[in-house]
Amino acid sequence: MPKRFWGWLGLSGLVIVLDQITKLAVLRNLHYGEAIPYTDxxxxxxxxxxxxxxxxxxxxxxxxxxxxxxxALVISVWLIGLMKRHANEWLQPLAxxxxxxxxxxxxxxxxxxxxxxxxxxxxIGEHGWxxxxxxxxxxxxxxxxxxxxxxxxxxxxxxxxx
Numbered sequence: 001m002p003k004r005f006w007g008w009l010g011l012s013g014l015v016i017v018l019d020q021i022t023k024l025a026v027l028r029n030l031h032y033g034e035a036i037p038y039t040d041x042x043x044x045x046x047x048x049x050x051x052x053x054x055x056x057x058x059x060x061x062x063x064x065x066x067x068x069x070x071x072a073l074v075i076s077v078w079l080i081g082l083m084k085r086h087a088n089e090w091l092q093p094l095a096x097x098x099x100x101x102x103x104x105x106x107x108x109x110x111x112x113x114x115x116x117x118x119x120x121x122x123x124i125g126e127h128g129w130x131x132x133x134x135x136x137x138x139x140x141x142x143x144x145x146x147x148x149x150x151x152x153x154x155x156x157x158x159x160x161x162x
């Protein structure tokens with residue numbers, strides 16, 4: 001296996017470690033529902049999300065925990081395969097690494113706590129974005145980078161056919 005592949009896996013591991021450290025710090029310093037305001041638009045909170053993004057399926061009786069764990073594991077295995085295939089590139093494996101690290105960070109939460117630990121809350125007055133965490137940020141950044149990589153590839157393909 002290429003050395004760069006191990007580097008990309010290492011980046012996924014780093015995302016997992018940083019995600020878990022930040023969540024442990026929040027769990028040790030905040031009680032459920034407690035909020036610490038830092039600015040007029042940002043505060044730390046401690047909430048648990050048994051669902052997915054935007055609390056999708058959060059109100060279900062518990063089956064969603066296993067569904068999201070399995071989904072994240074399957075997607076992570078698939079992305080690791082893509083990471084290996086594209087290891088000598090930079091943008092796509094970077095995207096895959098961030099997504100895998102974030103997905104597995106949230107899998108750890110679901111396994112340990114039955115829900116994902118969220119703590120970053122941005123708002124304007126009483127209108128806010130749902131709380132999220134470092135793993136969610138890594139996944140979001142990874143998806144954006146993956147889309148950019150695909151658009152660049154499409155543009156390159158178009159230009160080579162002109």
